[in-house]
Amino acid sequence: MRVIKIGVLGLGTVGSGVVRLLRDHQAKISSITGCQLEIKTIVVHNLTKQRNVDLAGIELTDQFEKVLHDPEIEVVVEVMGTVDTAKKYVEQLLRAGKHIITANKDLIATYGAELAELARENGCDLFYEASVAGGIPILRTIVNSFAADRIVEVKGIVNGTTNYILTQMSQQQVSFAAALKAAQNLGFAEPDPTNDVEGIDAAYKMVILTQFAFGMNISMKQLKIGGISDVKLADIQQAKELGYNIKLLGIAKLIEDQVDVSVGPVLVPKDQPLAAVQNENNAVLVTGAAVGETMFYGPGAGELPTANSVLSDIIAVTKDIVLKTTGSRFNDFQRDLKQARPADVCYSYYFSLKVKDQPGQMLKITQAMSEAQASFHLIIQSELDDQHARIVMTTHQMSEAQRNQVVAAFGALKDVEVVAAYKVLPE
């Protein structure tokens, strides 16, 4: 039986999972691929660290060159998790003709296009299923199963930490700060949670999903990114009364021949499948012109789910090696699309304002809406404290340009604070 030798860069959570899964499912993998897959060498930072995974027969080294210059190693799994070093290593490995599998979303979102080109030039595969929504095989599904369709929208809960926090706020009636702390205690949030709670991690994933769904290269700078650190329990409860769950959604949407991509808190009607995705789970809803709405749900992170996605990539590379078909892009679909203009991106909105309780306030607010030619669906005013009222509005559809105008006008009013301005998905 043909033996394929694998190098691994990094032995953290995902790396350990790959070692474990490959060992446990050796027989099944051999029966499918006709090959024996063996991890030969793992490059780590710290050679003396205790590892809780069986490394029998595997060489541990802190020398990257041991993998780079080993002609026996055909496939390299990059699970280090930095960007700059990872990029340098991956480039060298591709030039040396080694196939690459990575779970590094930052790397792919930032340098995916040029690395894919380098891989193609060197006849190498470059796969990264695990980089988006850990255990959900969303990228390969888009490539294989939507090839004949025209995707019109991809929206998803692609960050488990924020979904866990929002679920806990909603179910346990606690503040963002309390829910974050609970998430940190359980290991669902990092000690420095910025990347997750400010929507940055979700945005990296949306860059990759946009590339797969629309064939369009978009950079992080072009994305509109909002997080959840400002989301108030009161708004979660208010939304619930109106029939919505607030979720941190990434949305990439085709608007005629343009694409709009954003990340932020969104009101999702309770009876829609995305609204039911709880805790640390992820889900991606793909709308095809032909197929309609399909949703892919599962764990967004974790050692074994993510390692499973890495292994499906390894199996795909192995099949390509055997069939001598390596070197074609993970995603072949490329198009020149522009970003949609704010005047063309239309949603309904949920506005929540903190207002000093004095006569004439509602008039000024309705004037601001009216000047932007925006219209209400409903207005709810309630007492906030002795001196302040809370005014919540849901609106009819308006463009992003109108939305920006309204928010700016609210913000300019004396004694009015804009607490929330979230998109509302249609029923």
Add this chain to the structure above:
Amino acid sequence: MRVIKIGVLGLGTVGSGVVRLLRDHQAKISSITGCQLEIKTIVVHNLTKQRNVDLAGIELTDQFEKVLHDPEIEVVVEVMGTVDTAKKYVEQLLRAGKHIITANKDLIATYGAELAELARENGCDLFYEASVAGGIPILRTIVNSFAADRIVEVKGIVNGTTNYILTQMSQQQVSFAAALKAAQNLGFAEPDPTNDVEGIDAAYKMVILTQFAFGMNISMKQLKIGGISDVKLADIQQAKELGYNIKLLGIAKLIEDQVDVSVGPVLVPKDQPLAAVQNENNAVLVTGAAVGETMFYGPGAGELPTANSVLSDIIAVTKDIVLKTTGSRFNDFQRDLKQARPADVCYSYYFSLKVKDQPGQMLKITQAMSEAQASFHLIIQSELDDQHARIVMTTHQMSEAQRNQVVAAFGALKDVEVVAAYKVLPE
């Protein structure tokens, strides 16, 4: 550009969808495959029937031989929907070296193993993504993305008609008969709904899913099949009060080294993703030892969703033709597994009994449970009419052998009628 010519058998809903999609997305498909895909010939029963799809450049014939003997045609799409004729045709086509794509679940569930073998012998591809859950790419996902994992359970809502009926019963508070009639008026149910409402259609799909998930060939005769025609509104409401939705589920479950496959009404806890699948939608929940729970949701039928799955198969065949890699099985995973014994299959149950209201009834019922060493979780007795009471029980886990013993004992009691005996999924 290389041209791949396609023959189609049948021009009903799915056939028309294939013609339409292939025409609409010509450019995208060419950019991905590097080939031009052209439907050359369509075999129909009735040449004079009016068709509401553009057939310019396509030959319509009632002669199957026109496709069989045409050396230009490399790929044939079978969407006729019978079993015996389809089998005969597919066999002849495979022997003639033509690759086959079919949406025919009855054919594949019944003759899949021998057709796959014949395809392999002739170096042909045989794909049937559309045969299970129409627009959801579940088969190829299992093949590609669970190859390195060990699937322990596949359960799903794989029949849209019954899910529509159950959703309407639950939401509109109507009887099975009324909901069926509404479904028929909307075209969601056939004039003769037997195949759908008795669980047969779902069972065909479970045969195929079992083959993909566990590598095990099981025949329809080996399946335990229940339908929904006996499901009462009262039980749907009672289940709802207890926190469950009743769904027609197919369940294929690994129990040590054996597999249990069944189709029937099941109580699903409301906060689980399958419980939220409404109306004619389908969903398949795959549990992997490594990856955990993942769910794939989408339209289970319909012209364009099903045609989209056929087209992803056509694209897969085309890639294989170009790469000269045709002839490998759709699903390579084969194992010898046995069916689980009733003593080893354990679930909690929901029993609903109609009981003549007289002293001593509850004693006899609890005796029947006790004799089978089965135990209650809760019992609810309510008045049904002047002379009858309704007794609803949920139980702790018991084996299927115990369940059968209890149901037989209840049935043997005078003045007791077993209205429902449904599985209950754990929270």
